[in-house]
Amino acid sequence: MHTDPSRLKPIAPGTRPELAAQEARIAAARGRVSPLYQVLLNSPPIAHGWEQMLSAVRNHSSLSAAVRELVILRVAVLNRAPYEFDAHVPHAQAAGVSQAAIDATRRVPMAVDSPWRDDERVALELADAMTRDVEVPDALFARVEALFQGQQLLDLVATVAAYNMVSRLLVALRVGH
Structure with missing residues (x-):
């Protein structure tokens, strides 16, 4: 981990009049224009698509x-x-996720004795496969599909994919350091 500042200068809210409407939409949806969105505003079209x-x-x-x-x-x-x-711990807590379950997500490899429900465990196994190996083994996919179908299945895969995008941008540009 680096302590260097962001590799791309953030756009401070209120400093570029042409971004005022976009900043207002981001703040309305997210409560603020976070450091991530300040960096994304270097490309207004990307910031817009990202937010959507x-x-x-x-x-x-x-x-x-x-x-x-x-x-x-x-x-x-x-x-x-x-x-x-750190940004998502409060969201997890608000969703009723226990501190033990949050802490268990930090264990690599995944602990066998974790406090997760079956659907949470298989979703996390999918996240591991998609993030680490990209390909998902058929046996794991069958277990995922037994618990998540249709829109839920797509939403699960899209969530893992989208947050891989988020974290990789954050790390590459050192946002939030």
């Missing part, structure tokens, strides 16, 4: 909030993205 995609993943998912947040935490751990992990 991540809002769909976070706010319109068919997954339980607990499964969604545990998967996000796990991806952050695997990709060594502490800023993302």
Whole structure:
């Protein structure tokens, strides 16, 4: 982990009048223009698309909030993205995820004796496979498909994929350091 500042200068909210409407939309959706979005505003089209995609993943998912947040935490751990992990702990707690379950997401490899429910465990196993190996073994996919079908299955895979994108951008640009 580096303590260097972000590799791309953030755009401070309110400093570029042409971004005012976009900053207002981000703040309305997220409560603030976070350091991540300040960096993303270097490319207004990317910031817009990012906000649309991540809002769909976070706010319109068919997954339980607990499964969604545990998967996000796990991806952050695997990709060594502490800023993302720390940002999502309060969301996990608000979703009713226990501190023990949050702490267990930090264990690599995954602990056998973890406090997760069956659906949480298989979702986390999927997150591990997609993040570490990209390909998902057929046997694991069959276990995932037994618990998540249709929109839930797509929402789960999209959540893992989207948060791999988030954490990789954060790490590459050293956002939040």
